[in-house]
Amino acid sequence: MAMPNGGEATANFQQSGAVPDSGRGSWNRQNGGHAAPSQPSARLPAPSRDPSQPLPISVSSLNVGDEIDVFHRYAQDPNGYFMVQHSTSGLLHPSVGRTDGWTSAKVSEAWNIRNYSPHNYKTWVEIQWTHPHWYNRRGHRLDTSNPSMITQRVMPEQIRQRVSESEASPEALARPTLSLLHVRWGGEQPVNPVTEGAGGWGQIGSTPSDNYINGLEDQIFRTLGPTYEIYSCFIQGSEELQRLSAPLLRHLLRGACVGGLYFLWPISFQDGHEFPAYVDRQQLFQLMVNMEATGIPTRFPHQSHLYRIFASKEWTAQMCLHPLLKVPLTTQVARQAVAHNPGKAAGNAMAALQQLSEARSQWNTALGFSQEPPIPVNKGVAKLGWSWEAMDVTAWRNRGELTRALASLGEQPGSLVDLVFVQEWVEFDVEMRHFIVEPNLADPESLKPKQIVYTVFKSKEQGSFRNFDRYDRQGCLQNCYRNDDTALADAEDQALKLIHRWLEWLQAQTHELPTVVRFDIMAKRIGQGRSSIMTGELTELGGCFLGWPKGPQVVFGAMIRSFFKDPAGA
Numbered sequence: 001m002a003m004p005n006g007g008e009a010t011a012n013f014q015q016s017g018a019v020p021d022s023g024r025g026s027w028n029r030q031n032g033g034h035a036a037p038s039q040p041s042a043r044l045p046a047p048s049r050d051p052s053q054p055l056p057i058s059v060s061s062l063n064v065g066d067e068i069d070v071f072h073r074y075a076q077d078p079n080g081y082f083m084v085q086h087s088t089s090g091l092l093h094p095s096v097g098r099t100d101g102w103t104s105a106k107v108s109e110a111w112n113i114r115n116y117s118p119h120n121y122k123t124w125v126e127i128q129w130t131h132p133h134w135y136n137r138r139g140h141r142l143d144t145s146n147p148s149m150i151t152q153r154v155m156p157e158q159i160r161q162r163v164s165e166s167e168a169s170p171e172a173l174a175r176p177t178l179s180l181l182h183v184r185w186g187g188e189q190p191v192n193p194v195t196e197g198a199g200g201w202g203q204i205g206s207t208p209s210d211n212y213i214n215g216l217e218d219q220i221f222r223t224l225g226p227t228y229e230i231y232s233c234f235i236q237g238s239e240e241l242q243r244l245s246a247p248l249l250r251h252l253l254r255g256a257c258v259g260g261l262y263f264l265w266p267i268s269f270q271d272g273h274e275f276p277a278y279v280d281r282q283q284l285f286q287l288m289v290n291m292e293a294t295g296i297p298t299r300f301p302h303q304s305h306l307y308r309i310f311a312s313k314e315w316t317a318q319m320c321l322h323p324l325l326k327v328p329l330t331t332q333v334a335r336q337a338v339a340h341n342p343g344k345a346a347g348n349a350m351a352a353l354q355q356l357s358e359a360r361s362q363w364n365t366a367l368g369f370s371q372e373p374p375i376p377v378n379k380g381v382a383k384l385g386w387s388w389e390a391m392d393v394t395a396w397r398n399r400g401e402l403t404r405a406l407a408s409l410g411e412q413p414g415s416l417v418d419l420v421f422v423q424e425w426v427e428f429d430v431e432m433r434h435f436i437v438e439p440n441l442a443d444p445e446s447l448k449p450k451q452i453v454y455t456v457f458k459s460k461e462q463g464s465f466r467n468f469d470r471y472d473r474q475g476c477l478q479n480c481y482r483n484d485d486t487a488l489a490d491a492e493d494q495a496l497k498l499i500h501r502w503l504e505w506l507q508a509q510t511h512e513l514p515t516v517v518r519f520d521i522m523a524k525r526i527g528q529g530r531s532s533i534m535t536g537e538l539t540e541l542g543g544c545f546l547g548w549p550k551g552p553q554v555v556f557g558a559m560i561r562s563f564f565k566d567p568a569g570a
Contacts (some may be wrong), residue, residue, distance in 0.1 A: 007466060011557060016493035029546035047394050049220035053158040053552075057266045066107040067165045069172040070127060071158040071226035074099035075214040077536050077547050081142045082232060088134020094240040096249070100217065100230035101170035104162075108151060116156060124153040137186035137234040141356050141425050158226060171226065178228040178563055179255030180220075183244070183287070184213060184263040185277040186234025192276075196387075205486045206389075207301075207542040208263045208277035219556040220451065225395060229255060235264075237271050246290040247499065258568045259299035260291045266311060268386045280416070281311070281386050299563055301541040306510045310540035313385035320359055323369045323537070324501050327535045329356040330425040331375065335417055338410040346402040350424040379425040384409055384417060391517035395425075396561060428522035430471075430480040431455050432495055433539075433546055447500055449519075450554055452492070452561055453546040456480055457511040470547050491523035491531035500531060515562045516541040516555050 062068065074082060082097035086088045089097055116123045125331055129150045134142035143149050160169035185191050185208055193205025194211070205211025220228065233244055250258075255343040266281030290306040300306055309315060309351070320327040331352040335344040364369050382405040384392035392409055396402040402422065410420050434449040454476035457468045471479060473488070481488045499519045506513060518539035526532050541559070545551035558560035 006247060021297050023329070040512070043326060045562065047221055047223050049225070051219055053116070055225050057116075057156045059125075059156055059161055060113045062107045062111045062159075062161075064107055066112055066114060067130075067162050068105055068107060068127065069102050069160045069162055069169045070105040070129070070154055072101060072103050072129075073221060074230070074232065075217040075221075076154075081136045082133050084133045084135055085133075087141065089135060089483050090133070090141065092140050092141065093186070093332065094224045094455035095135060095137055095139060096231065096233045099182070099232040100228065101176070101230075102160075102168070102226065104168070106130055108147075111156075113156065118155065121153060125156050125159055126151065126153050127159075129151075136189065145252070147155060148197035150264065153472050154373075160226075168532040169278075174227075176227060176229045176255040177257065178350070179225065179253035179258045179568075180228065180230045180299075180563070181253060181258070181260045181291070182213065182230055182232040182248060182263065183241075183260070185234060185236070185460055186207065187276050189274070189276045190306065200216050201231070202543050202547055204424075204545060208265060209436060211280075213263055215552055216556050216559070219553070220560060223557070223560050229253075235279070237269070237447055238283045241279065241283045242288045244259070244287060246294040246296065248421060249291070250294040250296055253296070253568070257564050258296055259563050260288070260296045262288060262298065265388045266362055266386055267388070268384070268416045268418070269412070270416060272414050278388070295568065296412060298354075300559060302514055303512075307540060309509055310538060311386055313383075314422060315538065316423065319505070320356065321363055323364050323367055324498075325362075325535060326498060326533060327382075328426050329360065329450050331356065331422050333382075333422055333526075334409075335410050335415075338406045338420060342407040342410075343399070343403045345406055346399050349402065350377065350399060350408075353422065353424055375424075377424045380423045381425065382406060382409055383423070385419075385421065386417075426522055426536075428524045428534065430457070430476050430523050431457075431536055432491070432521045432523055434499055434519045434521065435494065435548065435551065435555075436499065436503070436519060437554060438561070439508060439513050439517070440569075441503060441513070447503060448496070452553065453544065453548060453550045454480065483527065484525055486529035487525045487527075488523075491521075491525075491533055494533045495519075495521040496530065496536065502535070502538065512565075514541060517556050518543045 009141050022373050030479040048468070054433035057373075060503050063206060076079070082090075082099045082102075083103060084097040089095065103538050105127040107125065108128045111125045127471065128147060129144075129152065132144060134144065136142070140444055142372070150298060160171050162169055178275055190207040193209035194201050195205055195211065201212075203211070217230065233249070262284065263277070266284045267277070267278045268281060271280065285304055285308065288298055288307070292298060292304060293346065298304060298307070302310065308353050314332070316327055317329040319325050320330045331349055333349050354377050361374045361437055363371060379395075379397040382396060382402060384396050394405040394409060396405050406420055410417050431454070434457060435451045436447065437450045441445050451489070452473070454471040454473065455468045456471070456479075477483050477485060502519060503513060506517070522534045522536045522540060525534050540553070547557070
């Protein structure tokens with residue numbers, strides 16, 4: 001919370017109000033009492049404010065000692081402190097506190113709007129927070145007796161003058177339009193945003209990282225203004241998920257709309273690994289179900305049953321014989337078979353793929369599709385569900401390599417894996433990543449991708465796929481498709497029809513289509529003006545933007561609109 005040294009804020013600070021690093025302390029706080037909630041409207045409109053426009057300023061001058069209300073934003077100091085009502089909320093794990101919302105402060109330096117420039121941090125309002133209890137995600141208490149630790153400059157857009165010393169401003173007392181509950185990592189080792197490299201997440205960072213969460217929270221503030229609140233639960237291990245009481249947390253959320261966001265990666269491994277934000281899938285999903293049952297709908301990434309479909313990857317085996325969905329042949333190899341005899345399991349898996357190849361040929365013929373003979377399956381990939389960042393995908397070319405892949409994937413330390421997927425190999429020239437945002441089967445325009453990113457894996461590390469090159473359409477034509485525009489257009493047209501079928505399939509899985517889905521479609525040029533395609537992946541909300549410059553703005557905007565689908569009630 002310590003006030004940073006002098007210096008001008010960057011353009012990034014202008015957009016988000018981020019505070020330069022002080023090198024001394026950090027800051028964050030939370031409001032004391034709560035006003036009685038007002039009655040909700042029957043249906044709340046989605047926000048329509050343009051987040052690129054500046055927020056209004058309601059103060060013109062402030063004097064030293066003025067009591068004010070300030071909208072605290074955790075994104076302005078991601079390593080700082082948050083407000084709690086009682087010390088145990090911050091001391092004991094999981095730590096729970098209000099990270100965004102109105103609280104009290106006093107002016108420590110006279111300020112006049114005539115001297116204000118959003119680009120110049122020195123012209124922002126200098127205040128001292130007066131809320132008494134602040135803790136950080138590691139359970140350390142802020143020393144509020146030290147003025148340097150509670151002094152901060154904030155933008156005047158975040159300030160309202162109080163009615164009196166004892167009475168808060170109407171905006172601070174008003175029921176929030178939105179209450180969000182963020183469940184995020186609070187362990188000693190922070191999440192690596194992995195911003196660099198062709199396979200990196202870009203400046204927005206990986207989904208459990210502070211970069212990503214700060215980016216989302218920044219757009220929420222620029223879209224809604226200081227009308228919402230965020231409570232955050234910081235966990236440092238899977239077992240802490242079950243210490244969160246859904247009914248009590250629901251009681252904290254006062255907003256006219258509420259939502260739960262889970263910035264964690266569910267896996268099939270025990271804790272003890274060195275991967276921050278990777279948690280036991282069963283414990284995370286139990287928490288999500290409990291939250292949903294208490295009236296906290298999941299808004300990120302998806303409601304629990306749909307998220308399970310995406311993350312488990314079991315749809316690959318379930319749908320691989322359907323000729324219209326074009327999924328590579330997939331069989332599920334039981335963990336018990338791998339543990340007992342991986343060589344035998346590999347042989348049986350290859351035999352199963354060959355049987356599936358014959359079944360696919362027979363099904364296609366019976367349904368009037370192509371009458372091609374069964375294709376020999378002698379190479380492919382082995383991979384795990386509940387896995388992230390392409391960590392558990394291994395290529396194999398013979399029984400020996402598949403044997404080693406099954407053993408290495410299924411028998412990792414702390415493994416709770418129950419099966420390994422084994423798929424046929426698919427030859428392709430490029431993978432087209434389609435970002436579908438707010439699809440509606442009744443609106444054909446909404447089914448068109450907001451962006452297509454063309455990628456090609458350029459290297460394999462010990463049989464695993466990690467690094468790839470990204471292209472725009474012109475780059476794809478030149479580097480992957482021999483400048484055959486007709487063939488690429490054929491692949492793109494087939495992909496749009498395939499995506500439509502997948503969205504129809506998803507409609508059966510959920511009565512509400514997901515806010516965002518990324519469909520990864522593999523395409524191969526098979527002749528002049530002709531292409532073949534296969535489904536590569538159905539990627540959940542939170543997947544990598546793959547260098548799409550407007551991706552965060554577009555996707556975060558859709559997420560924010562989804563927050564207002566269902567009023568919370570009184």
